[in-house]
Amino acid sequence: MTVEAETIVEPTPNGPLMVYGNVLVKDSKGTLTKKSNATAFCRCGASNNKPFCDGSHRKIGFQG
Numbered sequence: 001m002t003v004e005a006e007t008i009v010e011p012t013p014n015g016p017l018m019v020y021g022n023v024l025v026k027d028s029k030g031t032l033t034k035k036s037n038a039t040a041f042c043r044c045g046a047s048n049n050k051p052f053c054d055g056s057h058r059k060i061g062f063q064g
């Protein structure tokens with residue numbers, strides 16, 4: 001698998017891991033989803049839409 005675009009990865013304070021750029025996300029079944037521009041990945045563990053952030057970090061008061 002080749003990813004041609006450069007990406008920027010930024011952990012946001014008390015929030016998600018932001019990935020800027022074009023990425024392919026592979027789920028546990030091997031399905032690939034193409035994401036572009038900005039993608040927020042959950043780092044608090046509370047999202048109901050893992051691996052993506054759904055804003056639940058605010059509800060649980062995630063710090064990190």
Ligand code: FES
Nearest residue numbers: 042043044053057
């Ligand atoms: S970081 Fe946003 S829901 Fe987990």
